Amino acid sequence: MNSLQKNNKKPWPTKKAMEQIYDLQLWGNNNSKFYSGEGSHKLEIVTPYINAVSSFLKSFKTPITVLDLGCGDFNIGKDLVQHTKKYIAVDIVEKLIHFNKENFKAANLEFACLDIAKDTLPKADVVIVRQVLQHLSNEEISNILQKLFHYKYIILTEHLPNGKFIPNKDIISGQGIRLKKQSGLDILKPPFNCKIQTEKELLCLDLENNKGVIKTVLYKVF
Numbered sequence: 001m002n003s004l005q006k007n008n009k010k011p012w013p014t015k016k017a018m019e020q021i022y023d024l025q026l027w028g029n030n031n032s033k034f035y036s037g038e039g040s041h042k043l044e045i046v047t048p049y050i051n052a053v054s055s056f057l058k059s060f061k062t063p064i065t066v067l068d069l070g071c072g073d074f075n076i077g078k079d080l081v082q083h084t085k086k087y088i089a090v091d092i093v094e095k096l097i098h099f100n101k102e103n104f105k106a107a108n109l110e111f112a113c114l115d116i117a118k119d120t121l122p123k124a125d126v127v128i129v130r131q132v133l134q135h136l137s138n139e140e141i142s143n144i145l146q147k148l149f150h151y152k153y154i155i156l157t158e159h160l161p162n163g164k165f166i167p168n169k170d171i172i173s174g175q176g177i178r179l180k181k182q183s184g185l186d187i188l189k190p191p192f193n194c195k196i197q198t199e200k201e202l203l204c205l206d207l208e209n210n211k212g213v214i215k216t217v218l219y220k221v222f
């Protein structure tokens with residue numbers, strides 16, 4: 001029995017947990033029906049991220065296909081679509097995907113409601129996973145990572161503690177992240193031990209009041 005199970009509480013399925021977060025506005029709200037949190041809206045966080053990822057996307061002579069896993073309220077994705085051949089945005093929350101379909105339209109944009117830990121994922125050149133894995137258990141992350149290694153590039157963004165930390169402490173999937181345990185995700189370390197060709201830090205934003213960093217890394221897989 002691991003420490004997560006010792007009080008005998010069975011975690012909620014991730015789909016239910018994520019639905020509840022949006023229904024109860026546990027990541028806050030800005031008077032819109034769906035709100036994915038400050039990390040998806042604060043200009044000082046969002047603008048440098050969009051600039052860095054746009055530069056990467058524009059570096060290709062021919063536009064490429066992007067798969068955005070856990071696209072949330074799409075405040076970020078909406079500014080990347082224009083730099084792609086095709087943009088497929090996926091989330092586990094059905095009502096959110098329905099809302100996004102109504103509110104964000106482009107000829108090269110598609111939305112799909114999928115559980116990225118369980119379902120088969122569409123093909124693409126690059127996969128974007130921004131502040132999603134930080135909310136998930138190690139078991140779900142393992143399932144997702146197995147699928148990610150079929151994509152040539154992964155752009156992974158995670159909220160991490162300042163300075164050194166013990167990586168990959170397990171959590172129950174939901175609203176919280178590993179930061180509360182002074183931990184954060186490192187896919188190259190156990191239990192994940194991912195093998196990649198190269199890694200490049202695209203961005204590392206220091207949050208005020210020692211609230212950690214939001215780091216974006218580009219992995220070239222093959």
Ligand SMILES: C[S@@+](CC[C@H](N)C(=O)[O-])C[C@H]1O[C@@H](n2cnc3c(N)ncnc32)[C@H](O)[C@@H]1O
Pocket residue numbers: 014018036037039040069070071072073074075076090091092093114115116117129130131132135136
């Ligand atoms: C904190 S939000 C980040 C949203 C967006 N990536 C951004 O940076 O603005 C995390 C999102 O991941 C989605 N998510 C969590 N687990 C998922 C899963 N297993 N499959 C698909 N989406 C998932 C949640 O519903 C939520 O919208």
